[in-house]
Amino acid sequence: MFLEVSSVTKSFGGLVAVSDLDLGVNEGEIVGLIGPNGSGKTTLFNLISGVLKPEKGQIKFGGRDITGLKPHRVCQHGIARTFQLTKPFMQMTALQNVMVGRLYGSNPILSIRKSKEECESILGFMGLGGKSLARATTLGVVDRKRLEIARALATKPKLLLLDEVMSGLTPTEMEEALKLVKAIGDSGVTLIVVEHVMKAILDISSRLIVLNYGEKIAEGKPQEVVNDKKVIEAYLGD
Amino acid sequence: MAVDWKKILPIVGILIFLIFVPLVTSRTDVLTWFFLTLLYIALSQSWNIIGGFAGQVNLGHAAFFGAGALTARYIWLHFGLPFPLALLGGAVAATLFAMLIGLPAFRLKGIYFVIGTLVLAEILRLVFYTILPEADVMPMKLLGTYSLNPRYYLSLLFAVLSVAAVYWVSRSRLGMGLLAVREDEEAAEASGVNTQKHKLVAFLISTFMAGLTGGIYAYYGAAFRPGGLFEPVWTFDAVIIVFVGGVGTIIGPIIGSVFFVLLKQFLSLYLPGGMHVAVFGVLFIIVVLFLPEGLVELITKVRHRLLGESSQIVS
Numbered sequence: 001m002f003l004e005v006s007s008v009t010k011s012f013g014g015l016v017a018v019s020d021l022d023l024g025v026n027e028g029e030i031v032g033l034i035g036p037n038g039s040g041k042t043t044l045f046n047l048i049s050g051v052l053k054p055e056k057g058q059i060k061f062g063g064r065d066i067t068g069l070k071p072h073r074v075c076q077h078g079i080a081r082t083f084q085l086t087k088p089f090m091q092m093t094a095l096q097n098v099m100v101g102r103l104y105g106s107n108p109i110l111s112i113r114k115s116k117e118e119c120e121s122i123l124g125f126m127g128l129g130g131k132s133l134a135r136a137t138t139l140g141v142v143d144r145k146r147l148e149i150a151r152a153l154a155t156k157p158k159l160l161l162l163d164e165v166m167s168g169l170t171p172t173e174m175e176e177a178l179k180l181v182k183a184i185g186d187s188g189v190t191l192i193v194v195e196h197v198m199k200a201i202l203d204i205s206s207r208l209i210v211l212n213y214g215e216k217i218a219e220g221k222p223q224e225v226v227n228d229k230k231v232i233e234a235y236l237g238d
Numbered sequence: 239m240a241v242d243w244k245k246i247l248p249i250v251g252i253l254i255f256l257i258f259v260p261l262v263t264s265r266t267d268v269l270t271w272f273f274l275t276l277l278y279i280a281l282s283q284s285w286n287i288i289g290g291f292a293g294q295v296n297l298g299h300a301a302f303f304g305a306g307a308l309t310a311r312y313i314w315l316h317f318g319l320p321f322p323l324a325l326l327g328g329a330v331a332a333t334l335f336a337m338l339i340g341l342p343a344f345r346l347k348g349i350y351f352v353i354g355t356l357v358l359a360e361i362l363r364l365v366f367y368t369i370l371p372e373a374d375v376m377p378m379k380l381l382g383t384y385s386l387n388p389r390y391y392l393s394l395l396f397a398v399l400s401v402a403a404v405y406w407v408s409r410s411r412l413g414m415g416l417l418a419v420r421e422d423e424e425a426a427e428a429s430g431v432n433t434q435k436h437k438l439v440a441f442l443i444s445t446f447m448a449g450l451t452g453g454i455y456a457y458y459g460a461a462f463r464p465g466g467l468f469e470p471v472w473t474f475d476a477v478i479i480v481f482v483g484g485v486g487t488i489i490g491p492i493i494g495s496v497f498f499v500l501l502k503q504f505l506s507l508y509l510p511g512g513m514h515v516a517v518f519g520v521l522f523i524i525v526v527l528f529l530p531e532g533l534v535e536l537i538t539k540v541r542h543r544l545l546g547e548s549s550q551i552v553s
Binding site for chain 1: 409410411414415417418420421422424425426427428429430431432433486
């Protein structure tokens with residue numbers, strides 16, 4: 001297993017957000033992670049990326065124990081993430097935003113000058129080629145999402161966690177976003193994608209994992225999983 | 239890289255001018271005015287690193303200025319060691335103190351960090367007013383040969399070095415990391431930036447520079463009360479200069495210092511003592527509300543309007 005989450009538990013006060021969860025991801029997969037609101041998807045991302053520490057259990061990545069590492073260490077080990085509500089470095093240019101990732105991520109380039117060129121091409125790949133000198137504050141919602149992914153890619157991740165990057169996009173924008181996510185997958189990055197837009201998640205995922213109340217209730221081929229009785233119940237109620 | 243003479247020539251010109259000032263005039267009021275401006279450039283640039291670049295609003299800056307000044311003064315006058323050694327000793331003392339304070343202080347976030355650092359400086363001020371209540375006066379032997387010129391050149395050297403330090407930081411990987419920390423700590427961490435380490439490094443550079451500036455002041459002041467070195471004005475003058483000039487920029491604290499000292503001298507002619515602080519308070523509020531990037535922004539805007547230059551990002 002590339003990423004191995006074993007019996008991980010995290011609760012907030014009395015509320016168990018992730019409960020004794022086991023989950024594995026193979027290299028090269030695009031795993032869709034779905035579940036109703038509050039089912040623990042974002043908490044799981046926070047646990048993997050080191051923002052939260054699990055009370056119990058272990059997280060292994062590429063054979064190494066990364067449980068409880070600080071987020072920047074996790075990033076340097078090759079796991080990048082985006083935030084559901086984008087968090088651009090507002091007063092910095094798009095290029096500088098991405099350069100931070102390249103200068104500090106895994107396999108960092110230490111020279112400002114050398115990182116610039118490469119980051120320009122990452123911006124180009126994300127469709128922000130003409131906007132590298134624009135400050136993040138001046139970018140619209142869609143461009144900020146692109147920037148968020150560009151910055152994550154610049155850290156040279158082996159595993160990328162995408163948290164609802166498609167929400168709020170128009171159908172055309174979503175088509176483009178899907179193409180980009182697929183292209184990222186094709187470039188050899190393993191992906192875990194949290195998404196509420198069902199069409200999008202079915203389109204890109206090679207495997208689907210469904211969470212409910214912090215537990216895994218189904219896992220498998222996308223088409224089979226969405227027809228699973230338990231999954232339908234979780235979404236629609238009994 | 240091609241040398242940009244358009245940028246370098248004015249800098250060289252200003253430097254040559256500043257080097258010649260004491261040779262052209264011996265008026266102490268003019269020299270003092272230049273000295274204070276240069277001292278404030280060094281002090282505000284030191285705050286700029288932690289407050290402007292790393293975004294940590296440290297209101298305890300006076301503690302490190304004071305620690306540097308008092309240590310340097312004691313090593314120099316009371317232990318009788320050569321002044322350069324005293325200057326370095328002061329800066330090292332300020333930095334060591336920052337190391338001691340930094341780790342617990344950065345566990346505080348946002349407003350708690352601001353209040354915590356403010357209280358720290360206030361404690362030191364009260365302690366030194368109590369344990370060293372007498373004014374520290376230079377010995378008669380030194381006062382007899384006192385000259386402003388070496389003080390002036392020392393402040394010029396340090397103003398230049400502090401600007402160079404900020405320039406270096408702004409162009410470096412470290413500077414990029416600091417900006418990221420300032421803008422969003424969680425996103426910075428997620429991008430691989432060790433935020434805690436960056437804040438601490440910025441704090442150490444900043445306090446080292448503040449300690450050096452304090453040392454210059456210890457060399458300059460004929461007599462002062464040790465507690466006064468920890469007065470909040472040393473913090474707030476620097477903060478106001480940085481914000482009025484342009485926070486997180488290289489040129490901002492320079493413009494801010496020139497403007498600040500000029501206005502302070504001017505106001506003290508026409509207003510009853512201490513009233514200039516009120517004017518600066520109002521000015522500070524106006525700048526923060528309407529000109530968040532300070533005078534640098536204003537100058538850029540005016541220049542664009544006058545020359546019709548296409549707008550571009552100034553960093």
